Amino acid sequence: MxxxxxxxxxxxxxxxxxxxxxxxxxxxxxxxxxxxxxxxxxxxxxxxxxxxxxxxxxxxxxxxxxxxxxxxxxxxxxxxxAGQGGFGGFGFGGGGxxxxxxxxxxxxxxxFGRSGGTRRRPSSRPGNDLEYRLTITLREAATGAKKKIRFARREVCGDCNGSGATSGTQPQACVECAGTGQVRRAQGFFSITQTCTRCRGTGRIISNPCSRCSGSGRFRSERELSVDLPAGIDTGSRLRLSGEGEPGDNGGPRGDLYIFVEVEADEIFEREGNDVVCDMPISFTQAILGDKIRVPTLNGEAELKIPAGTQSGTAFRLRGMGIKDLRGYHKGDQIVRVQVETPTKLTREQRELIEKFQAISNDKTYPLYHRFLEKVKKSLGG
Ligand SMILES: [Zn+2]
Ligand SMILES: [Zn+2]
Incomplete structure (x- = not known):
């Protein structure tokens, strides 16, 4: 050579x-x-x-x-x-x-133009932010919840304190870019700046990489956190856990963790702002005679009085049984919309009773129907 x-x-x-x-x-x-x-x-x-x-x-x-x-x-x-590192070391002048x-x-x-005194560290940079998508139930959104989340993030390697260089050694500034991570190349009239390929933009070369982190100064690890979700949270809400993101460089602070909340659709309730709506079937006899029924709520059950003569689609409001406002003390309502169920399978006896009822019904039994017929007659020029 x-x-x-x-x-x-x-x-x-x-x-x-x-x-x-x-x-x-x-x-x-x-x-x-x-x-x-x-x-x-x-x-x-x-x-x-x-x-x-x-x-x-x-x-x-x-x-x-x-x-x-x-x-x-x-x-x-x-x-x-030869005397010090033995085989495998990066000896000077050997590789060309x-x-x-x-x-x-x-x-x-x-x-930094210094020639003594305190040494300036390379500029510190905060770590990247992380995102986490958290799906919760409507009930959790309504009452607030403590949720455990697990996510992967990088930690600073403790063996090398994040330098990536094996204990007792230091990373060296890259000669190609003089530690800047950027190289300038002249191209005609222009000079363009590119990321240094030798150090891949880090500005540093590590001759003896730390064995634990393979010279990266970081390792991936799983982090578990307990997150307090406030009552009233909704799809699209974003929580910031400051300092739970990726580690910073050169002593810079950690980034933040952003939790994006998504509230699952519920089988029974539909959310409308801070109110919840539920459609509840009732029997046609309950609608006629009136009844006290049990209705499901976000945190259990409640009693609801159905007055005699309730029409299908009537909405009843249970005050304060909805979702707490995220930013206030106000609580939404639960709205129960009753749907009168028409029986489709009748026994012979049931059928006979209904037919008997039908036979003795008149305009007074069905005032809405009667009024509608009047309107139709009028509009046809009767
Ligand atoms: Zn290390
Ligand atoms: Zn370089």
Whole structure:
């Protein structure tokens, strides 16, 4: 494998062979700033230069590597990994893939124009919101309910504190994009910004991924929550559980969990705002004679008095037996619409009785029918 001839690291950084660690660091920061893609507009030569500078600094900032370099020059680096990492390690200079990871923190010093003092962390971002669709019964909507929900979300890996790098190591800023996650490429007159393919936009490279989370810094887990649904909730209601969404990046807060409520159709009741309507069959004798009947309600049963002579379709109102208003103290009503059931299968005896009843009925028995006939006669010009 042919290696291109490399420039001397001290020359690259513009320092003497006896320079102190601090002098080396200052020289590096100055150069890294100068050749940063944001300054050079993604110039390819500058990018290559930056890689060389990073490589030089990575060696010279480490006393062991620097001593080896002083003794063996560039050849020393090829063996650098062997003593420490053994097989499988990502040794510098071995792959020829152009990959060098600059120290993360140093890079952010460059990005934010600092050369010492407190180190700025990369900008934090809040996590994504999550959605959950919750179906409840009408009775639950009417009275309010405590519901257990289970959903999958990601958690920050505790082994690596979300960095994705195995304990004791740090993610390194991606050299391709200088930790920005974006690369600029010149195209004719334009320069376009694209997501860095090397780090997939994260700005970081992890050489020794955490084994628990495979370097993602997150793992999927099931979360169980108890949700309090207020009485009066309806289809289309949205509840926000703040801080129950996906974890944020770089210490950013968690996103929120939005619960979208859907109230199932009920077999007996139909909701109309805060009222509930139920159609209840009654017998034609109950309609004629009147009766006290039991009607189902949202929370049990109630008694309803049917007066004698009740017509089919008459609606009775049970006050305050409906659904509580979501934003107030008012409670809706239950409306019972009675439907008079006409018997279809009669015994001989029943039939005889009905026929007898029919025989002794007259206009007074059926005043509505009688009045209707009068109207018809009139309209036909009688
Ligand atoms: Zn981890
Ligand atoms: Zn990158």
């Amino acid at each position: 042919a290696m291109p001839k490399q420039q001397d690291y001290y020359e690259l950084l513009g320092v003497s062979k006896t320079a102190s660690a601090d002098e080396i660091r200052k020289a590096y920061l100055k150069l890294a700033h100068k050749y940063h893609p944001d300054k050079t507009g993604g110039d390819k030569a500058a990018e290559d230069k930056l890689k060389e500078i990073n490589q030089a600094y990575d060696t010279l900032k480490n006393p062991e590597k620097r001593a080896r370099y002083d003794q063996y020059g560039h050849m020393g680096e090829q063996f650098a990994g 893939g152009g990959g060098f990871e600059a120290p993360f923190d140093d890079f952010f010093d460059v990005l």
